[in-house]
Amino acid sequence: MPTISQKGLTMPQSPIRKLVPFAEEAKKNGINVLHLNIGQPDIKTPQIALDAVKNNTIKVLEYSRTEGSDTYREKLAAYYAKNDIHVTAKDIIVTTGGSEALSFAIGSIADVADEIIIPEPFYANYNGFSTAHGVNVVPVVSDFETNFALPPIEDFEKLITSKTKAILICNPGNPTGYLYSKEEIQKLALLVKKHDIYLISDEVYREFTYDGIEHYSILQEDGIDSNAIVIDSVSKRYSMCGARIGCMVTKNEEVISTAIKFAQARLSPPTYAQIAAEAALETPQQYFDDVIKEYVVRRNILIEELEKIEGVKVAHPKGAFYCIAELPIKDTDDFAQWLLEDFRVNNETVMVAPAAGFYATPGLGKNQIRIAYVLEKDSLKRAVNILKEALKSYIG
Secondary structure (H helix, E strand, C coil): CCCCCHHHHHCCCCCCCCCHHHHHHHHHCCCEEEECCCCCCCCCCCHHHHHHHHCCCCCCCCCCCCCCCHHHHHHHHHHHHHCCCCCCHHHEEEECHHHHHHHHHHHHHCCCCCEEEEEECCCCHHHHHHHHCCCEEEEEECCHHHCCCCCCHHHHHCCCCCCEEEEEEECCCCCCCCCCCHHHHHHHHHHHHHHCCEEEEECCCCCCECCCCCCCCHHHCCCCCCCEEEEEECCCCCCCHHHCCEEEECCCHHHHHHHHHHHHHCCCCCHHHHHHHHHHCCCCHHHHHHHHHHHHHHHHHHHHHHCCCCCCEECCCCECCEEEEECCCCCHHHHHHHHHHHCCECCEEEECEEHHHHCCCCCCCCCEEEEECCCCHHHHHHHHHHHHHHHHHHHC
């Protein structure tokens, strides 16, 4: 029988999606599944983006430019300027989602057996993209008790070797919701400049910051133009996950010219989705103001209700729409599957994401789950109540 590649065998399974078969089986049996497991917002996509696709007059759906359309990249540069990030269209490559942007970045800067340092827990697909490129993830542990703040710079520095090519962060963080401060970004900037490595920042949740705290991009930091690479996407910003439009942004011309070669191999990003994404840039600020207010309410409800449950601890997020909760059990993988297979409250159950899959260090996160607070308020309250009752039954 033909063999499977070693790369394929070591490709990690998504902790977010691996429980889908159990959820689908529950739904077939008439169970309503409340999804706390995936960052799919229920917020409406801006109508201006949907109308741009509906009303276009394209007669031939041609390839777009490899790096993305000129008009979209020019408008993206203007969007960044409004956020005090000063780049030009030539510093931007439009990609098929933020995922492809990250893949292009890793492929452009790292060879097989090279290393990327990532604070854990981290977005699980960072493992997948690294594995696909034969690159090793070197985790540095962040602490639940500090809401997953940046680990001490000394912890990063002692992990840097001749194989280290980059430090990768997500800001605000998935799965933690932590928002790195300007001071933390500046510490990382000094470190990558000192060791002549890259700093990659996944900033797809830039708009979602709370409690009066502003996002600070690595592209706002002086002196690291050659080191800084930003990964971005329209998926969460405009509730357009299905559009699959992202971008890679860097002022490093060599990285751009290298990434273009990867982009040429996949030909071009999707045309209709670029039309929608370009139109979405005209979304009024009121849209974001309303969305942020809604997420703050949801976050506060979630944390307040979870903290009422005996034995549950919750990290307090300052951005994105995720939080990590510690449960008074040993194995949340087993618990998450049991919820879908065996537990019901009024014919409803909950789907959560076991957090161990967001760690690279074996054994960490086994008693944690990631919750995405993307449900409307009443559904969120019901979901937490189900968790409360489920823990009583599961422990009992």
